[in-house]
Amino acid sequence: MTDLAILLDAVSLTLRSRRALGRSTGHTVLKDISLSLPRGKTLGIVGRNGAGKSTLLRIIAGIIKPDRGRVDCFGLRASLLGLGAGRLPHLSGRDNALMTGMLQGLRRRDMEGRLEQVQEFSELGEYFDQPVSTYSTGMNARLGFATALQVDPDIMLIDEILGVGDAEFRLKSRKALRERIVSDKTVVLVSHEQAAIKDLCDWILWIDQGRVRAIGLMNEVMSEYLEAMKPAS
Amino acid sequence: MYRYLELIHYRALAELKMEASRLYLGLLWWVVEPVLYMAAFYLVFGILFQRGGEGFVGFLLCGLVPWKWFSSSVMNASNSLAANAALIQQVYVPKWIFPTIVVVTGLYKFLVILALLMCFLLIYGYSPGVSWLVMPLVVLVSFFLVLGCASLVAFIVPFLPDLKMILANALVLLMFLSGIFYNIGQLDAAYQSWFDLNPLAHLFQLYRTVLLDAQWPVWNDLFGLGVIGLALMGLSFSLFQRYDRVLPSVVG
Numbered sequence: 001m002t003d004l005a006i007l008l009d010a011v012s013l014t015l016r017s018r019r020a021l022g023r024s025t026g027h028t029v030l031k032d033i034s035l036s037l038p039r040g041k042t043l044g045i046v047g048r049n050g051a052g053k054s055t056l057l058r059i060i061a062g063i064i065k066p067d068r069g070r071v072d073c074f075g076l077r078a079s080l081l082g083l084g085a086g087r088l089p090h091l092s093g094r095d096n097a098l099m100t101g102m103l104q105g106l107r108r109r110d111m112e113g114r115l116e117q118v119q120e121f122s123e124l125g126e127y128f129d130q131p132v133s134t135y136s137t138g139m140n141a142r143l144g145f146a147t148a149l150q151v152d153p154d155i156m157l158i159d160e161i162l163g164v165g166d167a168e169f170r171l172k173s174r175k176a177l178r179e180r181i182v183s184d185k186t187v188v189l190v191s192h193e194q195a196a197i198k199d200l201c202d203w204i205l206w207i208d209q210g211r212v213r214a215i216g217l218m219n220e221v222m223s224e225y226l227e228a229m230k231p232a233s
Numbered sequence: 234m235y236r237y238l239e240l241i242h243y244r245a246l247a248e249l250k251m252e253a254s255r256l257y258l259g260l261l262w263w264v265v266e267p268v269l270y271m272a273a274f275y276l277v278f279g280i281l282f283q284r285g286g287e288g289f290v291g292f293l294l295c296g297l298v299p300w301k302w303f304s305s306s307v308m309n310a311s312n313s314l315a316a317n318a319a320l321i322q323q324v325y326v327p328k329w330i331f332p333t334i335v336v337v338t339g340l341y342k343f344l345v346i347l348a349l350l351m352c353f354l355l356i357y358g359y360s361p362g363v364s365w366l367v368m369p370l371v372v373l374v375s376f377f378l379v380l381g382c383a384s385l386v387a388f389i390v391p392f393l394p395d396l397k398m399i400l401a402n403a404l405v406l407l408m409f410l411s412g413i414f415y416n417i418g419q420l421d422a423a424y425q426s427w428f429d430l431n432p433l434a435h436l437f438q439l440y441r442t443v444l445l446d447a448q449w450p451v452w453n454d455l456f457g458l459g460v461i462g463l464a465l466m467g468l469s470f471s472l473f474q475r476y477d478r479v480l481p482s483v484v485g
Contacts, residue, residue, distance in 0.1 A: 015482050058322065061324075061325060062325045063321075063322065063324070063325045063478065064478055064479075064481050064482055065478035065479060079324065079325075080323055080324065082323045088247055088251060090250075090251040090254055090255065091247055091250070091251065098243075099240075099243065099244070099247070102236065102239065103320070103324045103326055105236070107236055107239070108239050108243070131254075
C-alpha cells in the first residue's frame, strides 16, 4: 500500500443550495468515485464542463470534505495549482508569489529563496515588482505557473493552467511540467487540451455527471472518450 | 501554527500597505481618519449637547478609540470569508485566519491611535501613573474580546447571510448602550444593572480608570473580560475547526 499516492474510496458529495425561508435543494456533484493512483504516476481527468472535475481536485487537495467515502493521500502534501486566485491586486508580483508560497505551506524564508526562479521563469523582468493589477492576462498566467512550479508540492493537482500564455510560454511550461513528471512526481491534471493530456498522462479518469464513466490506461480511455465526444451526425 | 501566525502578520501588513497605496495621503489617513471620526462625536456631544463638562474629551476618547477597533473589526470580519472566497476554494487554509487577519490589521492601527491618545492626554494635562504599565494587559484583553466577537460573526454570516442586514444596526445600538459618551453611573439605578451585563461598557471603563484616573484597574473586571474573550474565541474556533472543510462550499 505504501506505493500509493492517492486513494479515493466511494467518494460522494452533495451540495445543498439555499432558497429563501429555509427550503433547500440537494444537488449531487460526485457519486461513488473510487480510484487509486500509485506514486510517480500522472492521471488526467476528462469530462464535460460541470462534470465535477474541479470539485474532485478540491477533494483530493483536502479543501472540501466529501459527505461520504474516504480520501487518503498517505501523508503527502497535495496542492491545487491554479491561476492566481486570491491575489492581492495592489501588491507586486513578488509579494503575491511570496504569499502564495506561504499559503501553500512553505515557510517565508524558504519561499523568499525561490523568488528569483519565479521571476526568471515567468519572464516578467522588472514587472515582477509592479502591482499585479497592472498585469495583462498573459502576464498573470505566467506568474501563476512560475509560482506553482516553485511551490513544488508532493502531489501536484493542476486545474486548466496549461493553456495559458502565448505559444512559446505554453511549450516551455509543458516542458517544465514534463520534467517534474519524469522525475517521479505524482500529478493529477484537468485539461480540455487533448494534446496536453495525451502528452503527459499515464492514466485517464473520465467522469460524466459526477460518476466514473471509465478509468484506465490513457490510450484505451482516450479513444473511447473521443468517440463519445464526436458531434452526433 | 507558527507559519499561520507568520501569514497573518504578513497579510495584515499587506492590507495596510494596500490601503495606504490607494490614497494620495497614504499613511496619513491612519491618523486623520480617526481624528475626524472623533471630532464629529466631540462636536455633537461635547459642544452642541454640552455634555460632560470638564474632562469630557478624555472620557469620550477612551471609549471611542477601542470602540472603533471593535466595530470596524466585526464589520469587516463579517465579510472576510466572502472576500477570500476565490482563495478558499483554491488552497486549504484554516478559515479562522481570515477574521484574525482583519482583527490584527485593526490592532496595528489601534496601537498607533492609542499611542497618539496617550500623547494627547499628556499634553492635555493628565499625568501618567504607574498604572499605565498595565496597558499591554488591557490591550490583550481587548484583543481577546474583539477577536472572539469578530470571528463568531465571521463564522455565522456564511450560514445565515441575513445577519449581515442587521449587523450595522446592531452595532449602532451597541455603541449607544456601551456608555461611550455618557457616564453609566449617572443613569437611573434601575437601568444600571443592565449595563453591567455589557462587557464592552466594562472594557471602556477600564481604559478610563487606567489612563484618566491613573488607577489600577478593577482586577476582577480585567480578568473576567479576559475569560469572556477567551471563551468566545474558543467557541468560534471550535466551530471553525468543525466546519473547516465544509465552508468552501458554503462561501462559494
